[in-house]
Amino acid sequence: MTARLVIAGTTSGAGKTTVASGLMAAFTARGLTVQGAKVGPDFIDPSYHALATGRPARNLDAFLSGPELVPGLLAHACADGTPADLAIVEGVMGLYDGASGRGELASTAHVAKLTRSPVVLVVDAASMARSVAALVLGYKHYDLGVDIAGVILNKVGSSFHADLLREALEPIGVPVLGALTRDERVETPSRHLGLVPVDERDARARGAQAVLAERIAEGCDLEALHRIARGAPDLHATAWDPVAALAADAGTAARAAGAGSAPRGERALAAVPDPVRHAATGAAPVVAYAAGAAFTFRYAENLELLRAAGAELVPFDPLGDAALPEGTDGLYLGGGFPEEHGEALAANAPMRAAVAAHAAAGRPIAAECGGLLYLGRSLDGHEMCGVLPGEGRLGKRLTLGYREATAGADSPLWEAGAAVRGHEFHYSTVTPETTDPPAWALRSRGRERSEGMATPTVHASYLHTHWAAFPGAAARFVRASAGG
Known part of the structure; x- marks a missing residue:
């Protein structure tokens, strides 16, 4: 090793x-x-x-x-x-x-x-x-x-x-x-x-x-x-592999579904071992992910799982690009510092319109933290994409910590009832903080609160999740991007 x-x-x-x-x-x-x-x-x-x-x-x-x-x-x-x-x-x-x-x-x-x-x-x-x-x-x-x-x-x-x-x-x-x-x-x-x-x-x-x-x-x-x-001793570990992780998760979900006794949230996140393709064309679904100076937060394994599930990954920069990548089927908006670039993001009206049109067409979007702010109506008074009703503002109070979470609604990433672990780290706030149903019920230190916004086509939340522990989320998103 x-x-x-x-x-x-x-x-x-x-x-x-x-x-x-x-x-x-x-x-x-x-x-x-x-x-x-x-x-x-x-x-x-x-x-x-x-x-x-x-x-x-x-x-x-x-x-x-x-x-x-x-x-x-x-x-x-x-x-x-x-x-x-x-x-x-x-x-x-x-x-x-x-x-x-x-x-x-x-x-x-x-x-x-x-x-x-x-x-x-x-x-x-x-x-x-x-x-x-x-x-x-x-x-x-x-x-x-x-x-x-x-x-x-x-x-x-x-x-x-x-x-x-x-x-x-x-x-x-x-x-x-x-x-x-x-x-x-x-x-x-x-x-x-x-x-x-x-x-x-x-x-x-x-x-x-x-x-x-x-x-x-x-x-x-x-x-x-x-x-x-x-001089470090042998690690005695098999290297994690995204393809194997998807296959193992699919097998676990299939066995749970066959048993018929597991709660719905535990049966969720079924993955498909074979790469997902568009049913009509056989092409790989294109998942565009936000990059550039305003959106730098994403775990490498999340992208690897999307690719292993069958997606063609294409980066784009919401600050400088005028349109989404050609053929975009799914949109992954990770975290970052959009609050430091609010004026420039607002000035790129063609990109904001493209994101709004993607959402209006019913194509899937997954957004974490900075992505949530970008999808809202405004950020510190700067106009954003208007996909969600949230008004974002940078505050002085830090929200920080690990969370246990239960998905509150079906979305392109999670099935209602799915239990996951995540992390929050932000000074900004969004008003309203959640929709009904919410993206998550979050638990920490004995307290529970609702957070985030979820629809059948959009999952947006402050919560960062590492999909290596939940590989079926990537497979679910790629299937949604392919129209499945």
């Missing part, structure tokens, strides 16, 4: 993304094929991984996909295309922080154990000297099932400061694998949902990434890091 490392942090803001993407860039510059991955549901950090490696980044989220899929998803990512020589997995929050109230579930430590990966702990050492040893010792002994193989000291003030830190850590036997000083040339701008995605600052991000790769190579022991990664 591919050599691999998990880059964890003592806390959020310790510098995980800087170190992880810098290591990816530095090892790529040395000629290795590097696969990046991110623990958790985040879409933004993986954009920096993809910039550093030239490969699609992946998410390893034990809540969204279920723990059982995590090793196979990593194996799939490393085997896709040119096999990776090295996988670098960036953690989430602090090493042991996971889904609220669920113990270690979905934490960096959990994913490290699931993937049998050594951990390199990034420590924000800006205001520390000897105390760093107590901190690292606590992290090392908190869970002996986690292999903390060394630390990288970040935000070090000087070479003298670095020497003090190394001296403090030497007695506890945790190797110092790097020491990095602050450098404004590689600082990544942030805003309300975290870092600014690469697609919105491509040229500047590339320049910063090149500087970062040099800094990491100078400040870290790449040979020692690579040696630790190569």
